Amino acid sequence: MSGNGGDPLPVLTKADFSSDQETRWCPGCGDYAILASVQGFMPELGVPPDKVVFVTGIGCAGRFVYYMDTYGMHGIHGRAPALATGVATARPDLSVWVVSGDGDALSIGGNHLIHALRRNVPLKILLFNNQIYGLTKGQYSPTSEVGKVTKSTPFGSQDHPFNPVSLALGAEATFVARTVDTDKAHVAETLRAAAAHRGAAFVEIYQNCNVFNDGAFDAVRAKGQKEHNQIRLEHAQPIRFGPEGERGVVRGPDGRLGLVSVADVGEDALLVHDAYRSQPSLAFELAHLAALPRGPTPIGVFRAVERPVYGEELQNGLDDRHAAIGREQLEDVLRGGETWTVE
């Protein structure tokens, strides 16, 4: 053992973050792949599992917490960001992760999500978007496309869907990214970037629900299609995609983003991604390149900017002072205001 204070962190493995509970999602659910990626990524965090807290809401994604061998809270529907805000602001020494779904985070819990993001609470928020209510057996969700036929919309949904990345950007999130459940390397890379971010990190994960909404993300997920449709955003790189990188994104003469053949315009004409730009307009435009993941769709980090982290200022210095509070200080507080003495 080292003799100069502090035990060295033991080398952690995926097993250290995997609980003994049997996973109970439907066979073939995209959640399995995400769970494996998260458990696999956790040792990289450099934080012992005792200092990690997962917080979830209701829905299939809510069960995630039971499969992580960390501290965990499985809350009520939609409130995970609020519960997690309590944990994170009370204990800045912890690494706090929220796992939520499209119904949980964007419908019943929309308010908490946007406020956690605008406050920049130090939370890593993973939104498993499957565009459907799975646990309640197949109603349309706030990310389902117009016309979606489900049990609750037998003649097709009339609701305009949310674009989660656009919503997070609108809420002034400081870190916004998107990835795809089965793309292990890309999920790990995205988690790494989210973990490194100071403040709230929002990661939308396209997640296939093979029972109630199978194939919703085939364009960016299925072999043979994803190679053509995944637009991988990388900071400071020209935005190009396709099996040979033969297509790209440009800003057209009308000021709008457009998809082009690189051969037609030349590489220099391609738009260069800038995730660090404080202005969110480029990230917005990229989010709106694809209204739904039916064709070419950006994934990766849309935006990663610095802003003061919620509670950090307050917490600095607070601990010392708190440690000093004792009965003498309490006497002073009680005597605050006008007092008089009766002999």
Added chain:
Amino acid sequence: MPEKSVEKLDRVVVRFAGDSGDGMQLTGSRFTDATAVVGNDLATLPDFPAEIRAPAGTPHGVSAFQIHFASRDILTPGDHPNVLVAMNPAALITQLGSVEKGGVVIVNEDGFTDHNLRKAGYSANPLDDGSLDDYQVFRVPMTSMTVRATEEIEGIAPRDAQRCKNLFALGLVSWMYGRPTEPTVGWVEKKFADRPQVKAANLAAFRAGYNFGETAELLAVHYEVDPAPAPPGTYRNVNGIQALALGLIAAGVQSGLQLFLASYPITPASELLHALSRHQRFGIRTIQAEDEIAAANMALGAAFAGKLAVTATSGPGMDLKAETIGLAVAMELPLLVVDIQRAGPSTGMPTKTEAADLLMALYGRHGESPLPVIAPSTPADCFMAAIEAARVAVHHRTPVILLADTFLANSSEPWRLPEVGSLPAIDPDFATDPSDFMPYARNEKLARPWAIPGTPGLRHRIGGLEKEDLTGNISYAPANHEHMTRLRADRVARVDVPDVEVDDPSGEAALLVLGWGSSFGAIQGAARRLRREEELKVATAHLRHLSPLPGNLGAVLRSYERVLVPEMNMGQLSRLLRAEYLVAVESYTKVDGLPIFTRDVMEQVRERVT
């Protein structure tokens, strides 16, 4: 000029009333501070509209502040004012009904313009038509005298000067009752230190009012109220909100836990958020959440993380927090929920009191969801009630609802500061031992371990899904749910609640008056007066713990021929007692947005005791 005569009184009730922009709450609270310094016992009742500025001059824009002070121990803000200060016709028309016949009515004569009389609903000027003949009316042109008194101050517009008329009224009444001027002068100097003109104008108005009393021929008498005998000690004046805030701070110190409050602004509970936010330097963490639900969840998250977690609200917020409180019941975490009850349903009357959330606190969640409920009885008692609620929450690992009300929150009284060393200890007793750790194992209180994140080897997951006994794993097993449901009920039933004490000086009373919450003062006051003045035999008792109820309560109820339960609701405790004990308690209910008065209880007792 003849020397003015001094008359001794043992108790006085003064009510200041004016437009909601007239500064009546300020006037009342300054008068209260000066009265506290004299050493009188006192109790106050602020009474104001919810609107920040209701239409000026109208009856529903009237804001009032009542103070009862005495040379003996008193318990309520008083039923009938002896003195009404009315700044305009609307204040007079709305408040006169409660003034005792023969009482003093001091009016700001300048406020009685034709325009204001019409707005208030008077067809003739009551100062001239003989309708006030039953009262001693003093017409004082407060506005114009205030303007004259401030004329010399440079940079003060007449409009600003007029706004100081409340200080004139305060000066006048301060003279009438021999209140010292120093506390008010000191307060004005401090409050307006940065605004010398405003400071000078307010001081000039205050002195003008005081001097007017002393010199004008109008008022022949002034009064003295001797200090009330009180146990030795250091005192301060507190309202319920201040006492709650101090109690929560003390609970933090006593437990060694950082205090964490998450709240959403709501009348009247916002004041607690304000009070604790001011104390951030004492390590208190406050968050203004995005909504009531978030506030409850943030507090619950902080509880899991090892803090003394509190969320405070009023009725509408309680509706919204219900699901989260249920989650806290399932998670078995310490969480304090402060409900400052107000008149409902729905938005109801945000600034008016009621105590109609009792059954909601006890039963207002889906499923079997038991938790302890504690109610303070006086403004100062909010201090000990907060510590008690924290103690129960931490020791028994449970959410606790602290049921105060708007009257307690706003009303104030002198409070003898407790010895800090005598406050109860609260032991968080965090789990630290990883050997055989099970998150839903239990101690003799049936409380589970509080294992906070960061503790090596105690990683566990908790949630709203039913837990397997001991392991805390998810379980839908029929026998386990039955077992856990009963365990949760037993855990609350095992909270150590002291026996209810009965005050029955004659030992021969046939009637017991049983109260809870802020009815304490009225019930005790009524019983004292009936015993002293009418030689009636009546017993009283008061409940602080509404869940679980004291172990001896059934026996106490059965030992009296009749039991009367006065409540500011439609009979919620009565129902509970009948259901629990099969005792035919009699209910007296009052839901007018005002506290129960001593006279209300006296009448009810007289009807039942001869």
